[in-house]
Amino acid sequence: MNVKVLLGMAIATAFSASTLAADWTVGANVGNVPWEFQDAKGEIVGFEVDLVKEVAKRAGKSVEFINIPFNGLFSAVQSKRADIAISSITITPKRLESVGFAQPYYDSDQSLSVLTKSGIKGLDGMADKVVGVDTGSPGDMWVGEHKGEYKFKDVSRYEGLSPAMLDLASGRLDGYVSDIPAVLF
Secondary structure: OOOEEEEEEEEOOOOOHHHHOOOEEEEEOOOEOOOEEEOOOOOEEOHHHHHHHHHHHHHOOOEEEEEOOHHHHHHHHHOOOOOEEEEEEEOOHHHHOOOEEOOOOEEEEEEEEOOHHHOOOOHHHHOOOEEEEEOOOHHHHHHHHHHHHHOOOEEEEEOOHHHHHHHHHHOOOOEEEEEHHHHHO
């Protein structure tokens, strides 16, 4: 599986001069390691959080991060509940129809994670097995397009890495498809 994704920030398409005068509200699917998550103090941290903070600093703006599940990020931007959305968002032609994006800033591959004791050596070993993905992620899109080819028994969708990894460890999943940086973290 060689799925490359370019990540970008979804930006409100109706970004007007009056919006620029205000602080930025940033919707983030907190729990999306290493992109945005809570540290031991409960602070929202991560690569994309640092990136947005730096952009805001250079623009002389302050930012507020709000936790929004991934599947609500686009509607939050479209309804102006959030000025910006971050959450390792893959830029796709379909998404470009409804929101604007900043320049891509990260190029990532997908991976299949399995337990060592499972004996699964690759995607061919996932026939009649349950695969987990993050809802709306490149892994979700890829699994949807290749479900028949690899004969996955079922697909379980998650809102973040932690619950998927817990299900993988407990045996409720046989494999998990996700961005390599998230899995390595």
